[in-house]
Amino acid sequence: MSRSDRKDPASLHxxxxxxxxxxxxxxxxxxxxAAKAQADDPNTKIVNLGQGFFSYNPPEFAIQAVDEALHQTQFNQYAPARGNINLLKQIANHYSKSYGREVPIEEVQITTGANEGMFSVFFGFLTPGDEVIVFEPFFDQYIPNIEMTGAKVKYVKIRYPEKLNTETVNGEDWEIDWESLExxxxxxxxxxxxxxxxxPIGKIFNKQELHRLGELVIKHNLILVSDEVYENLFYTSEFPRPATLESLPELRERTLTVGSAGKSFAATGWRVGYIQGPASLIKYVTAAHTRICFSTPAPLQQAVAQAFPQADKLNYFENTRKDYARKYExxxxxxxxxxxxxxxxDGGYFLLVNLSKVKMPNDYEFPEDILSRGTLDFKLAYWLIKEIGVVGIPPTEFVIEKNRVGNGLENCIRFAVCKDDTILEEAVKKLAMLKDYL
Structure with missing residues (x-):
């Protein structure tokens, strides 16, 4: 049948x-x-700890910066494709302090959120037939962003620690399958x-892991994309970065680092992100970004540019880390x-909890769109919403389909703690009801 014989335009997708x-x-x-559960029982408040959006506003100094930018004519028009020069300087300064070396603006590209930034990285370098190694569990947006370039994803596991079934673990208990990687x-x-x-793990890769990975990247002439959107939320004594490894300084020449103003300033709706890397690589990110969306919202870029020096002056990032340590506690x-x-x-704002001790009623009825997923964590997530009133995310969504059943993640739920303390306190009260199901 010829294309002209098809009557349904949707067939052209x-x-x-x-x-x-x-x-x-x-x-x-x-x-x-969650919305239906709330509608079915208006007297019971559903506490949403699912998606990683903040329940509170950005800091007042950032909001004020938006207002100021909106009243300046130049910031209501197209921004340059590379980014607002004021923001480029601030991001370069931010990385200069983090890296302990001078980072020029030629090593920075402003993007419409970190996700579009990674999309630009992929489109700047990948062509059909190329392959990209991604560790699972993974953030789900990586996969379509890579595959839409015509490239193929190769998955390498970060091994689920079996002892998480019975005891609390830390990030270093989640180990890369190095044999599979090589x-x-x-x-x-x-x-x-x-x-x-x-x-969703909360793991920070240590220097030894980054060094071993970096050696492979250099040996095989690869590019390392380091998604560090939670860079300002770390609870360890230090935050190792591939671009700053003293043991492997040449790695920085092939590392593209991803950052997010949305995550840094509790403003995910602003859609301001940035990519840092050697100028020889950044120019291809710029070329792709220019074709994808041309430029990032101008007033919000200016607001972030004004917010960074205020954040330094007020110790905002350090205080935020302290606040989050308390939220986790x-x-x-x-x-x-x-x-x-x-x-x-170790960092970020998620908590991955093993609920294998929780016994749901054997005759509990689940809708088809939950049953069709085929894994226990989707049932757990549904049951938690309906019976406990707390929303979490089933983490098998972050591994490929063939690895979901039988994976330890089937027993887990991911909760987001980027919420007001009152919301977390309400969640704690509701989750305490789980004692009746152990």
């Missing part, structure tokens, strides 16, 4: 988007479930993607009391 009938993405599925590298592999601090107590193990977060 990109075959990459072969959507399953009725299949909802994870965020729609969980949020709609065997995955071929002539087609062009890039490796890491996420540190890691979503408040939240994990209920799991300690119940004897439910979790991964202690």
């Amino acid at each position: 990109n075959p990459y988007f072969n959507l399953k009938p009725g299949q909802k993405d994870i965020w729609t599925l969980i949020n709609e479930t 065997s995955s590298i071929s002539d087609k592999v062009k890039m490796v993607v890491i996420n540190t601090p890691h979503n 408040l939240f994990v107590k209920v799991f300690d009391d119940l004897g439910l193990p979790y991964t202690i977060a």
Whole structure:
């Protein structure tokens, strides 16, 4: 049948988007479930610790900066494709202080959120037939962003620590499958993607891990993309970065670092991100960004440019880390009391909790869109919303389909703690009800 014989214009869709009938993405599925549960029982408040958006406003100095920018004519027009010069200088200064060396603005590209920044990285370097190594569990946006370039994803596990089934662990208990990593590298592999601090684990890759990974990247002439959007939320004594490894300084010449003003200033809706790397690589990121969206919202760029020096002056990032350490302390107590193990977060704002001790009723009824996912964590997430009133995310969504069943993550739920203390306190009260199901 010729193309002209087809009567349905929808048949002309990109075959990459072969959507399953009725299949909802994870965020729609969980949020709609929560909304319906709230509507079904208006007297019971559903506490949403699912998606990683903040329940509170950015700091006042950042909001004021937006207002000031909106009243200046030049910031209501197109920004340069490279980025607002004021913001470029501030981001370069931010990395200069973090790296302990001078970072010029030629090593920075402003993007429309970190996600579009990574999309620009992928489109700037990948072509059909290329391969990219991604560690699983992974942030789900990586996969379509890579595959839409025509490149193929090769998955390497960060091994689930079996002791998490019975006891609380830390980030270093989650280990890269190094043998699988080395065997995955071929002539087609062009890039490796890491996420540190890691979503959903909360792991920060230590210097030894980064060095070992960096040696492979250099040996095989690869580009390392380091997604560091939670860079200002680390609870360890230091935050190692691939671009600052003293033991492997040449790694910085092939590292592209991803940052996010949205994560840094509790302003995910502003969609301001940035990529840092050698100028020889950044120019290709700029070329792709220019074609994807041309420029990032001008008033919000200016607001972030004004917010950074204020953040330094007020010790905003350090104080935020202290606030989050306290939020974790408040939240994990209920799991300690119940004897439910979790991964202690080195950074970020997620907590991965093992709920294998929780016994749901055997005859509990689940809707088809939950059953069709085929894994226990989706049932757990649904049951928690309906019966406990707390929203979490099933983490098997962050591994490939063939690895979901039988994976230890099936017993886990990811909770986001980027919420007001009152919301976390309400969640703790509700989660305490789990004692009746142990």
